[in-house]
Amino acid sequence: MKPRLLIFLLLLFTSIVRAQDNPLPELEPITTENASQIEQLNILGYGLIYDMAWSPDGKTVAVASSTGVILYDAEKFDQAPYHRLDMPEAFAWSVAYSPDGKYLATICATKRRSSENMLIAIRIWDTASNIAAAEWSLELKPYSDAYLAFSPDGKILALHSDEDAQLWDVSQLSQVQVLPTQNWDDVLRQWYTRTDDDLGFLRSYRYIAYSSDGQMAAGVGGNSQVSLWDIKTGAKKFEFPRESTDVRALYFSPDATLLVSREVTEFGGRVRIWDTHSGYVLYNESNGPVTGIAISPKRPTVLIANSVSTVTQFDPTTGTSRLVLGVEREQWRNDVYSVGFSPDGNRLAVVRMQQLEVWDTATGVKQRVGDARDYIQRVVFSPDGSLIATAEQNGMVEIWDAENLRQVANIQHPRHAYDVAFSPDGKILATYSNIDSDEEPTAIFLWSVDDLLKHGQAQPGDELASISHFNLVGNIYNVAFSPDSKTIALTGMGIELWDVQEVLLRKKVNLSMDVEKPFVSVFDDTAGPIAISPDGELLATGTNGLDCNIVIWEIKSKAQKSCIQGHTGVVTSVSFSSDGNLLATSSSSRNLGDDSDNTVRIWDVETGQQLNMLTKHFEDVWQVVFSPNGNLIASASGGCYRCSGEGDSIDGTVRLWGVPHTGS
Numbered sequence: 137m138k139p140r141l142l143i144f145l146l147l148l149f150t151s152i153v154r155a156q157d158n159p160l161p162e163l164e165p166i167t168t169e170n171a172s173q174i175e176q177l178n179i180l181g182y183g184l185i186y187d188m189a190w191s192p193d194g195k196t197v198a199v200a201s202s203t204g205v206i207l208y209d210a211e212k213f214d215q216a217p218y219h220r221l222d223m224p225e226a227f228a229w230s231v232a233y234s235p236d237g238k239y240l241a242t243i244c245a246t247k248r249r250s251s252e253n254m255l256i257a258i259r260i261w262d263t264a265s266n267i268a269a270a271e272w273s274l275e276l277k278p279y280s281d282a283y284l285a286f287s288p289d290g291k292i293l294a295l296h297s298d299e300d301a302q303l304w305d306v307s308q309l310s311q312v313q314v315l316p317t318q319n320w321d322d323v324l325r326q327w328y329t330r331t332d333d334d335l336g337f338l339r340s341y342r343y344i345a346y347s348s349d350g351q352m353a354a355g356v357g358g359n360s361q362v363s364l365w366d367i368k369t370g371a372k373k374f375e376f377p378r379e380s381t382d383v384r385a386l387y388f389s390p391d392a393t394l395l396v397s398r399e400v401t402e403f404g405g406r407v408r409i410w411d412t413h414s415g416y417v418l419y420n421e422s423n424g425p426v427t428g429i430a431i432s433p434k435r436p437t438v439l440i441a442n443s444v445s446t447v448t449q450f451d452p453t454t455g456t457s458r459l460v461l462g463v464e465r466e467q468w469r470n471d472v473y474s475v476g477f478s479p480d481g482n483r484l485a486v487v488r489m490q491q492l493e494v495w496d497t498a499t500g501v502k503q504r505v506g507d508a509r510d511y512i513q514r515v516v517f518s519p520d521g522s523l524i525a526t527a528e529q530n531g532m533v534e535i536w537d538a539e540n541l542r543q544v545a546n547i548q549h550p551r552h553a554y555d556v557a558f559s560p561d562g563k564i565l566a567t568y569s570n571i572d573s574d575e576e577p578t579a580i581f582l583w584s585v586d587d588l589l590k591h592g593q594a595q596p597g598d599e600l601a602s603i604s605h606f607n608l609v610g611n612i613y614n615v616a617f618s619p620d621s622k623t624i625a626l627t628g629m630g631i632e633l634w635d636v637q638e639v640l641l642r643k644k645v646n647l648s649m650d651v652e653k654p655f656v657s658v659f660d661d662t663a664g665p666i667a668i669s670p671d672g673e674l675l676a677t678g679t680n681g682l683d684c685n686i687v688i689w690e691i692k693s694k695a696q697k698s699c700i701q702g703h704t705g706v707v708t709s710v711s712f713s714s715d716g717n718l719l720a721t722s723s724s725s726r727n728l729g730d731d732s733d734n735t736v737r738i739w740d741v742e743t744g745q746q747l748n749m750l751t752k753h754f755e756d757v758w759q760v761v762f763s764p765n766g767n768l769i770a771s772a773s774g775g776c777y778r779c780s781g782e783g784d785s786i787d788g789t790v791r792l793w794g795v796p797h798t799g800s
Contacts, residue, residue: 160498162797163767168717170795171738171747174769177796178500179203179220180486181472181789182461185441187230187283187428191263192237194434199441200228202754202786205242207266210432213447213460216500219266225257226754232284232293238263239309241284241293247754252278258295260309270309274302287327288348296320329353329367337370343385347392352412354395356383362397364412374415381406390433394418394452398426407440409452418452445470445788470788471774473758474514478521478538481763484770485524485538486790487512492526492541497768497792506541508534514555518585519562527553533567535588545588547581548595554613558585559621564600564636566624568615579604580615580626582639603634603645614665618672627666631659631677633691659689665709669716674741676719678707686710686721688741698744705733709759714766717741722771724756736760736771736793755787769793 160177164170183202190197190210197213199206205221205228225244232241240261245254253275260270274295276282282297291307292315301323303315321344325335328346338344341355341363352373354364361378365371381399388395392412399406405426409419419438428441436452439460446462462470474487483503486493492506492515510530517524517538524536531549533556536542547553549569557566565583581599588594596602603626616625617636624639626632639645664678674697675689684699685707705725712719719739734757736750753773760771774788 159500160768160792160794164795164797165715165766166713166718166738166762166769166795167715168740168742168747171718171740173795174738174748174750174793175796176750176752176791177768177794178792179789180484180495180500180502180792181470181488182206182217182445183788184443184445184470184786185427185447186228188430188439188441188447189231189233189240190430190432190439191233191240192235192433194432196263197430197439198231198233198240199447200231200242200428202227203789204228205231205240205244213449216502221261221266223257223259223268226752229256230283232286233263234286234290235288236290239269239286239290239306241286243282243284243295254278254280256282258284258293260293260306270306270312272312294320294323296323335367335370337365337372343383345386345388345395347388347412348390349392352388352392354386354388356386362386362395362408364395364410364415373412374410376408376410376415376417379406379408385429387429387431388412389431389436389438391436394431394436394438396429396431396438398429400425405442407438409438409450411452418455419450419457421448421457423448471758472772472788472790473512473774475759475761475770475772475790476516476524477761477763477768477770478517479519479764480521481765481768483517483521483538484790484792485515485517486772487515487526488788492524492536494524494538494541495790497763497770500792504541506536506543508532513553516556516558518558519560523558523585525556525558525565527556527567529553531569533565535565545592545594547583547588548593549579549581550596555615557615557617559617559636560619561621564617564621566615566617568613568626569596578613580624582624582636601639601643601645603639616666616668618668619670620672623668623672625666625668625675627663627677631663631666631675631689633675659694664707667710667712667719669712669741670714671716674712674716676710676712676741678710678721686719686739688719688744698739698741700739700744700746702737702739702746703733703735705756708757709761711761712741713762714764718747718762720760720762720769722757722760724758734773734787736769738769750791750793752791753787753789767794 185201187200197208197210206217207219208217225246227245229243240263242259243256245256255275259268262269280297285294293304293306295302301320305313328350344355346353353367360383362376364374381401383397383399385398395410395412397408404424406422424442426442430439438450440448447460448457449460450457472488476485484495484497490508494504495502510528512526512528514527524538526534531551531553533547533553534543535545537544553569555568565585567581569579580603582601583599614627624634666677668675675691677687684701686700688698690697703723705723708724709722719741721737723733725733734753738748755773757771757773771791
């Protein structure tokens with residue numbers, strides 16, 4: 137075989153392996169017999185970013201986040217990460233590559249920085265195998281900002297926190313040696329200038345950084361002004377204009393042509409980038425608090441991560457920047473509120489604040505993104521998979537073409553649109569609008585899908601029929617159709633089932649005036665989310681009752697089949713498996729002041745027994761759904777801000793769960 141052909145085939149094989157490093161394994165249908173074996177298969181999203189590092193060959197960017205260490209192809213940020221390092225801890229705080237690129241050092245912990253001493257795990261990973269080659273633990277002080285760095289020769293690893301640096305000799309990974317703690321500025325000076333002599337002109341400066349060739353140094357003065365020196369002569373090359381910010385870190389690009397600052401402002405963060413030869417500022421932008429900086433070793437490109445969970449790439453040669461991870465948003469939130477499978481289970485619609493995303497469930501690749509007009513409350517696919525409907529906080533219900541996320545129709549309600557559902561025959565779209573006033577009570581509207589697609593726009597008055605009354609004024613508003621499309625179920629303060637044809641015949645039903653009410657059944661219960669079983673015989677709901685917080689009803693007899701007390705928090709969603717034998721439920725903890733139950737639980741519908749508890753989420757879980765084929769479960773999480781105003785979502789992910797086929 138010719139050498140060039142052999143090299144081409146090797147490169148092709150490597151690219152295929154990188155692109156397919158995280159596909160889903162062959163899966164078993166989830167049943168009552170194997171539900172205890174359900175495991176996490178993939179994470180869609182990356183949570184909150186704490187640090188980034190670019191590999192020396194320029195091909196990989198390692199991201200330390202609240203969901204672990206994620207490895208991205210530097211040229212394909214818009215695709216799925218090609219690997220997640222296998223570690224027991226959820227949080228990764230820092231990442232650093234060795235100069236030769238053979239190793240990646242990480243700091244990991246079981247939780248984010250807190251007011252207590254924290255035990256962290258430091259690992260050095262072999263980048264060829266992604267297996268940890270060395271590991272040890274260390275206790276940190278409360279709220280310590282700890283970062284890792286290798287010495288230029290790769291023999292020493294430093295953990296610098298505040299002004300001190302803990303050092304280890306890592307030249308032999310089988311015998312890592314602890315070295316004496318030193319001042320971090322002294323360590324940097326020894327590494328890059330190869331001298332123990334005190335550089336007097338830097339004595340009054342903080343956050344000192346050195347160029348890799350040891351020719352330049354930069355530091356922050358007492359007035360937060362950044363200066364740049366020629367080390368050999370001690371002459372100050374530039375004193376850059378100061379901003380009303382607090383500069384916290386400086387970074388040189390590997391070729392020393394760029395100097396980057398990470399700064400804190402009153403309302404967030406700022407990054408400035410200077411040309412070290414001319415002193416010109418090339419980039420000066422503010423956003424949320426800056427959490428990570430990575431600079432390409434191969435070309436002048438800078439990655440900037442911030443606490444709004446976005447990564448911006450800046451190209452100094454063109455002066456342009458673009459978003460490579462995340463989405464631009466006004467609020468610093470990353471919550472995922474709702475998810476919905478396509479009928480074939482191959483796609484997953486994901487709601488992230490005002491953004492609609494469509495993911496390939498097999499590869500974990502985000503295929504398309506659409507921007508809504510307000511925060512999306514609920515998302516659902518049409519029965520044939522061609523459409524996606526979303527309900528938004530401003531009262532807008534939008535219908536999207538599922539292939540390209542082009543908006544093809546919309547309905548403008550006067551106020552909040554909380555829920556939306558297609559009838560299983562695909563003919564009717566039901567919307568739930570919470571209009572909380574005497575003049576405009578809570579209303580459920582039934583719309584013709586064909587008419588919506590034909591006209592493109594609609595508003596109350598254009599519907600096929602509506603139900604309005606004062607009774608459904610609660611905290612959770614859900615609507616669901618029976619499998620035969622003949623019955624519609626509603627929740628608010630109780631559960632009500634309606635005959636769809638009767639409502640369509642009467643067109644407008646107002647319970648404050650009408651004596652005859654076309655109920656199929658009324659369940660006297662403080663109900664939350666609902667789901668109807670695939671055979672149409674059972675109805676499951678979350679409830680705030682004292683005796684139980686999950687109830688399974690027999691629809692015909694209106695009798696309780698099961699009264700389950702499982703979650704310690706508020707039940708946020710319920711979902712039947714495709715065969716109706718399993719029920720999945722999710723929970724929000726913060727509303728009850730209990731932070732321990734951010735879980736998904738799996739129940740045996742026949743016995744009411746808990747078969748599994750899925751605990752990987754560490755924030756409120758807003759929705760859980762089974763895939764139509766019964767092989768996958770998707771759960772959506774995030775929501776510090778939504779419940780308590782504590783700030784950014786540190787989860788903000790969708791987790792995929794299933795039972796891998798034996799031997800896969």
